[in-house]
Amino acid sequence: MKKFLIGLFILFSTMSAVAQEESLFSEGNRLYAEGAFELALEQYEKVLQQGEASSALYFNLGNTAFKLDQLGQSLRYYKKSLKLDPRDPELKYNIRLLESQLKDQITPIPQNRLLQTYWKFVRSWSLDHWTRFFLIVYGLLFIFLIAHLLMRSLKKVLLRLILVNGIGCVVIALCFVGSISLYNQTNAIILSKEVPARFGPSETDALAFTLHEGTQCQLLSEKEEWAQIKLADGKIAWLPKKDLGLI
């Protein structure tokens, strides 16, 4: 009885927590609609502080930051949203719009066409999607395998199904692994208007180039207040951490 009561209590408290975050979210939406973007941002960030997030929340944060003229921050939230839901057309449109306004034009290192298609395909679904696809195909493969053991009369048909399903399983596993590696890659976005990138982690190191707000880079390592980054074109430099926002 006691256990049941505690269980019930936990259930209710989590439900009320979710309800509280939902209300923060809709409060943010209301403020956004009224044009009070700073206050809306506060509400949305409160949800983040509770440790909860969703693609829609990051989308709204991106919109609010954009309205507040924080291009870098906005792009950062959009990219976070994209990670959770890479198939949202509105989100993709907003990102394209923002990226057309970036100062730095970085030409990525040309990649093999096959690899390009692969990454494009991997990026078109989120990690959770790939996880589910993989589990489905994987489970199906074993169902067929078990059926193959038990149904002698259908052996030939099942063998073909196993072959096709096995190939599918390998392909999806490759995408799944790719998606995990993308997920674990730490990317960052430049938040300050203009940042000098240096050859080493101190103010005394020579200037390599300057980067502008919204430019995306990959985080390689960190040292005290400095972060080593890599741009899509392969350039490597050090930036102060405070000018960067992790995606």
Next chain:
Amino acid sequence: MKKSIFYLLNLFLFMFVAASSAEEVQFTASVDKRALTTQDTLVLSLTISGTQKVGAPKLPPIEGLNLIYGPAVSSSTRIINGAVSTSRVFQYGFSPTKEGVVIIPGFQIGIKDKQYKSEPIELSVEKATAPTKGAASNGSAEQSTVNISDRIFVEFEADKTEVVLNEQIVLSFRIYFNIPVDGLNYEPPVTQGFLEEPLGKQRSYRKIVKGVEYQVVEIQKALFPLKAGSLEIPAVKAQATLLFKSQAKKRSSSSVDGFFSDPFSDSFFGKRYVRRPVELTADPIKIQVNPLPEEGKPEDFSGAVGDFAIKVSAQPQELSVGDPVTFTMTVTGKGNLKNIQAPTLKGDLDKFKLYEPESKTNILSRQNGIRGEKIFEVVLVPKEEVALTPSVEFSYFNPDLLEYETLKRGPFSLTVNPATTLISQTTSLPLSQKKSVELLSQDIFYIKTNAGGLKPIGQVEYKKPVFMAGLTLPVVFYLGFLLWVRQREKSLLNPEKVRFSQAGRIARQQLKGAKSIKEDKETMALIEKALVDYLASKTKQSQGAINVNEVNVLLAEKGFSEEEVIQIKTILNACELARFSGGIGQGAQKEELIAQANKWLDRAEKVFK
């Protein structure tokens, strides 16, 4: 492919260098012969063993000997019983200029802060005996007359050796030669602390030095120092293969000069040319880089060093409030254009909305230093009616005059009309030069109204236990089924076993069937058959082999108790009796018999396990 081989080679070399670091360094000088004639060629080999990180030693002029080629460099690595020995050999060719005793002095070389000295060598030179076949026996009369350093040499210089930070330095490397050369190979210096810019392609021209005409190949490069202090541009090396005319058509075996053992005579060119590789080294250059003076530094100075001019234009000059005006500022001149920051705007900046400048660099000339232009475009949007644009200021340091200079342009007049249309919210988008006007009507999509599945940040499904279960469960299921199927197949292969294990079930079914039959005789026969079949299956015998009279013996063997044996015998006898006498089995008796048979089967199943 080439690159990878190069890396591999480097790795290989590196391994040996690493391995040989413990080896003792030795420096020796040797000649191919001690006694020679004035027409012979003397080969001097300077061998440095124990290291390969060493350049060619400097040869002082040697009295009585004329340098005709060299150094030809060769490296070797030997592994004997696991011990690695490396060496580097520099070979020089000399021709004697006088008769008598010639002494090659000892040479000095510094390796890793230590000085090494070779032993002096004494030679005796005799006058040449009459050549056997008219021409000089070594086939290179031309070769012995002129010193090699007069035929090919290098020059490496910087146009300035004392500069300020970010000032342009033009590095020139020139190879002078007046002898046929087959391959020229130049290794550019690897500089540190400089930003490098190539200066055009290599140039080739003719020049007269001390009355001698030379062919000159010149390579230039612009450097911009990135830090103050004393910087060094490392030594530059060039390799060339010289072609000497050879008159000898066929060499006689009697000519005992170094030519036969000469590894550099080319069999293909052998008839007309002799190939002599040389390595030329130019000294490193020291550059003193001074920091920019603090005195007189303008506030908006952003690091431009050089000689610059500025041109500014604003378009359009007539517009409405909220419309953009583009400021084009072109900085032209000599210097590091890539590092130049946008000129500063001054004036009533509050009256404008300013966007970040965009820039484009055009290099106009790479002759004797970089000259070019950098075009900055800034978009301004007047917030109200204004008459003047902001003015433009650009400060730079002129290293020739050693002072800061500030260029000013503007302000320009501007006609701003009141806003004609309502400024929509979309104009708060930063205007980009890249975009056309129609993009002004674009805005981001509106926020999402549904929070859409909030979940803990960083939670991903593949890290959840459910995923692990999803991965392992199918395997476990599959293995379970596999085991089960295997087991079943095994037993299917053994029909006796199947009969044994299924006997109880079949017997009960038969008894059930017997119950529903009305004809007593048949019922009894079925009961008997069920029991006999059961016993046959369990004892692994054929049904005909079971003799009702001998059942007691059979069962006693299997470990049945006496009571059980009597029981089955009673049932079987009753059946038998009924079958033959007929009519005895009445409804009640029949059912009791079936119940007894069932009960006995229960006990038997336990015994036969």
